[in-house]
Amino acid sequence: MNKHYLIICCIISLYLLPPQVNAFNIAQNICEYIAVDDKKRLRQLLKANHLKIRKLYSDISCNGKTMLEFSAERNAKEVSELIVKKLPKRILKESLPAIEASSPDIAKLIQERLQ
Secondary structure, X not given: OHHHHHHHHHHHHHHHOHHHHHHHHHHHHHHXXXXXXXXXXXXXXXXXXXXXXXXXXXXXXXXXXXHHXXXXXXXXXXXXXXXXXXXXXXXXXXXXXHHHHHOHHHHHHHHHHHO
């Protein structure tokens, strides 16, 4: 009886651990795709995991910055364009001053979306 109980506990614990590890890997991959400006792989990752930028935006930071600030810092124009299209205008207005300092091109994309 004890042996079966131990096996069942081990199996249950295996099912409890992967979501946390998976969430970390997804966040890490998102930041990597932003850093290399790989819009295609970012979209594939989001679609495969049924995720939306709008929902993830406040929960993920890349090097201590928001996804948009990080993409502007890395001058990732294609990924920045995707992020700008997906975020609400309220968030874009809040982010604009920080983006203007690091990337005028991406700041211009935000300003165009806000109009």
